[in-house]
Amino acid sequence: MPQEVSVPSAIERFVTGGLASMLIDGAFVPAVSSETFDTLNPATGQLLARLPAGDAPDVDRAVAAARRAFDDGPWSTMKPFDRQRIMLRFADLVESRHEDLAILDTLDMGAPIQRMRGNLRRAVGMARFYAGLTTALRGETITNSIPGDFHTQTLREPVGVVGAIIPWNNPHIAFIWKVGAALAAGCTVVLKPAEEASLSALWLGEMLLEAGLPDGVVNVVTGYGETAGAALSVHPGVDKIAFTGSTATGQAIVRAAAGTLKRVTLELGGKSPNIVFNDADLDLAVPGAAMAAFTNSGQVCSAGTRLFVERGIYNDFVQAMSSYTDALTVGNGLDDTTQLGPLVSQTQLERVTDYFDVGRAEGAAVYTGGARLTEGDYAKGYFVAPTIFTDVDNDMRVAKEEIFGPVVSVMAFDDYESVIKLANTSPFGLGGGVWTNDLTKATRTVGALRTGTVWVNCYGQMDPAVPFGGYRMSGYGREGGVEHVNEFLETKSVWTQTH
Numbered sequence: 211m212p213q214e215v216s217v218p219s220a221i222e223r224f225v226t227g228g229l230a231s232m233l234i235d236g237a238f239v240p241a242v243s244s245e246t247f248d249t250l251n252p253a254t255g256q257l258l259a260r261l262p263a264g265d266a267p268d269v270d271r272a273v274a275a276a277r278r279a280f281d282d283g284p285w286s287t288m289k290p291f292d293r294q295r296i297m298l299r300f301a302d303l304v305e306s307r308h309e310d311l312a313i314l315d316t317l318d319m320g321a322p323i324q325r326m327r328g329n330l331r332r333a334v335g336m337a338r339f340y341a342g343l344t345t346a347l348r349g350e351t352i353t354n355s356i357p358g359d360f361h362t363q364t365l366r367e368p369v370g371v372v373g374a375i376i377p378w379n380n381p382h383i384a385f386i387w388k389v390g391a392a393l394a395a396g397c398t399v400v401l402k403p404a405e406e407a408s409l410s411a412l413w414l415g416e417m418l419l420e421a422g423l424p425d426g427v428v429n430v431v432t433g434y435g436e437t438a439g440a441a442l443s444v445h446p447g448v449d450k451i452a453f454t455g456s457t458a459t460g461q462a463i464v465r466a467a468a469g470t471l472k473r474v475t476l477e478l479g480g481k482s483p484n485i486v487f488n489d490a491d492l493d494l495a496v497p498g499a500a501m502a503a504f505t506n507s508g509q510v511c512s513a514g515t516r517l518f519v520e521r522g523i524y525n526d527f528v529q530a531m532s533s534y535t536d537a538l539t540v541g542n543g544l545d546d547t548t549q550l551g552p553l554v555s556q557t558q559l560e561r562v563t564d565y566f567d568v569g570r571a572e573g574a575a576v577y578t579g580g581a582r583l584t585e586g587d588y589a590k591g592y593f594v595a596p597t598i599f600t601d602v603d604n605d606m607r608v609a610k611e612e613i614f615g616p617v618v619s620v621m622a623f624d625d626y627e628s629v630i631k632l633a634n635t636s637p638f639g640l641g642g643g644v645w646t647n648d649l650t651k652a653t654r655t656v657g658a659l660r661t662g663t664v665w666v667n668c669y670g671q672m673d674p675a676v677p678f679g680g681y682r683m684s685g686y687g688r689e690g691g692v693e694h695v696n697e698f699l700e701t702k703s704v705w706t707q708t709h
C-alpha cells in the first residue's frame with residue numbers, strides 16, 4: 211500500500227487555506243492593493259493558500275529596498291567572509307528542513323515526494339557551493355604594450371540589483387540556484403516566484419533572514435507574470451534580470467528590458483534530442499530514454515522529448531519503452547510510491563491534452579497514453595498518462611514545440627549524418643543525449659550536437675559545480691558553476707600610471 215506523507219507542522223501555515231504575505235525589506239506584508247490570488251494543490255484541486263497579488267507598486271517598494279541594501283550597504287559593504295557565513299547558515303537551515311521543503315513543493319506543484327527528496331544534495335550543495343565562491347572572486351593583472359609605464363588590472367564588481375523570475379517546475383531548487391549565485395556575487399535580489407508555486411520561496415526568504423541576511427537584500431514579490439514580473443523587467447532600478455521559463459516569456463522580457471538595456475540572462479525552453487544507436491546498452495537506454503522525457507511529468511526544460519532510435523533496434527526499443535512507461539505509477543505526489551505526479555495546473559493540463567489532439571491530427575500514432583486520467587481520485591487533479599508518439603516526423607508540431615508534459619516523440623533513423631542533422635533541426639539547443647557503447651561515435655556526437663549540455667549514456671544529471679544553459683532559442687548565459695556567478699559580475703578595467 212502507498213504511504214501518504216502527512217503534512218508537518220512547520221509548513222501547516224502555508225497549506226491550510228490561509229493568507230500568506232510576501233517579503234519586502236525584511237517584513238512580511240500584503241500587496242499594496244490588498245488583492246490576492248489562490249494557489250491550489252494540483253493533485254486534489256484544494257486551496258493551499260491565498261497569496262498577495264503583487265504589482266508595480268509592490269515591485270517599486272521591493273526594488274527600493276534592494277537598491278538601498280546594495281547602494282548604501284550593508285550587503286555591498288560587508289566582507290565576503292561575513293556574507294559567506296550567512297549563506298552557510300542558510301545552507302544548514304535548508305539541510306535541516308529539507309524534508310518539509312520537499313513536502314511543501316510537492317503540495318504546491320505536484321511533483322512526487324521521492325523526486326523532491328532527491329533534491330536534498332543539490333539544494334544544500336548549491337547553497338554551499340555559492341557560499342564558497344563568495345570568497346573566491348578575483349580579477350586579473352594584464353600586461354599592456356602602450357608607451358610609458360602603466361599597470362592594468364581588472365576588478366570584478368557585482369552588477370547591482372537583480373530581478374530574479376523563476377518557474378514552478380522545481381521551486382526550491384530554482385530559488386536557491388538564482389539567489390545563491392546573485393548573493394555570491396554581492397548583488398541584492400527581488401525575486402518573483404511563479405504564481406503556481408510560490409510557497410517555498412516565501413519560506414526560503416524567511417530562512418535567509420533567520421540566517422542573518424540583512425533586510426532588503428532578498429525580497430520576494432508574489433504575483434502574476436504579466437503584472438509583477440513585467441513590472442520587474444521594465445524597472446529602471448533593476449540592473450539585471452535572471453529569468454527561467456518559457457521562450458515566449460523570455461522574448462517578452464528581453465523586449466521589456468530593452469528600454470533600460472539591463473543585463474538579461476535566460477534559461478528557456480527546449481525540445482531536446484536524445485539519440486539511441488543500435489549498439490546502446492538497452493538495459494540503461496530504455497528506462498533512461500523514458501525518464502529523460504517523463505520525469506517530473508515532462509515539466510523539465512531539458513527533457514529529452516525528441517527520441518531518435520536507430521532502425522535496427524527501433525521496434526524492440528519502442529515496445530520495451532512502452533512496457534516500462536505503462537508500469538510507471540502515476541498519482542498524488544504525497545504517496546511515496548508515486549513516480550509521476552499531476553501536471554501543475556488546469557492551463558498545463560489543457561495545453562498537454564491539446565497536443566494529444568494535435569499529434570493525432572498531424573498523423574502521429576499514440577503508441578501508449580494520449581489521454582487525461584479521470585478514474586477515481588485522478589479526476590480531482592491534473593493527471594495525464596505518460597505518452598509515446600510514434601510515426602513522428604521532425605517537422606510535426608509535436609516534434610517541434612515544447613509541450614512541457616510527459617510526451618515523447620519517437621523517430622527512427624538510418625545513419626549518423628541524418629540523425630545529427632535532424633537532432634540539430636530545432637530552434638532550441640538546451641539538452642541532448644546519446645546512447646552508444648562506441649566511444650568514437652559518442653565523442654563525435656557530443657561535438658556535433660548544438661546544445662548546452664550533452665549527456666552520454668545517462669540523462670538529466672545536474673550538479674552545482676557544472677554549468678547549465680542553452681544555445682540558440684534556449685537562452686543565453688549559464689547557471690551553475692563558476693560561470694553562473696560571473697553572470698552577476700561586471701568587469702572594471704583599471705589603468706594606473708606607475709611613473
Ligand code: ADP
Pocket residue numbers: 375376377378402403404405433434435436438439440443454455456457459460462463
Ligand atoms: P509557464 O508558461 O511554464 O508558466 P512562464 O515563462 O510563463 O512559464 O513563467 C515563468 C515565470 O515567468 C513565472 O514566474 C511567471 O510569472 C513569469 N512571467 C510570465 N509572464 C511574464 C512577463 N510578461 N514578464 C515577466 N515575467 C513573466
